[in-house]
Amino acid sequence: MIKLSSSGFTLFEIIVAMFVISIAVIPMMQSFGPTMMTAGAVEKTAVLTNQARATMERLLALDFDTLKLKLAEVQPLSGNAVFGDSDETFTFEAGTYSPAITISDASGDASKTLLDLTVSLAGMNFSTRKADY
Structure with missing residues (x-):
């Protein structure tokens, strides 16, 4: 017998x-x-940053005189005089976001040859400057 x-x-x-x-x-x-x-x-954060960056690029593509006409105005991006009828409002994760732009004088004198451009989106602010030269 074999043992298992x-x-x-x-x-x-x-x-x-x-x-x-x-x-x-x-x-x-x-x-x-x-x-x-x-x-x-x-x-x-990445989606909102990319959207704000795209908006900033559109601002920088405009000529200086167009931007200078809109000094000291805070306005939503959609349907304003700077961008016309373009609709930049978008939905992400059940939230609707619309960037706002602010154009202000950064030259510190009457020449207004330096503009501060700010894009605000969901509590984040992105700024750059554009000069007339």
């Missing part, structure tokens, strides 16, 4: 191994929630 080998894992050993693995896995699983929220915030 009794090698292998007992039920107790399997339960202990699963317990040890669960001690390592549970904290990793709990870290996924905050990580996903952080990733969502980073994505939103």
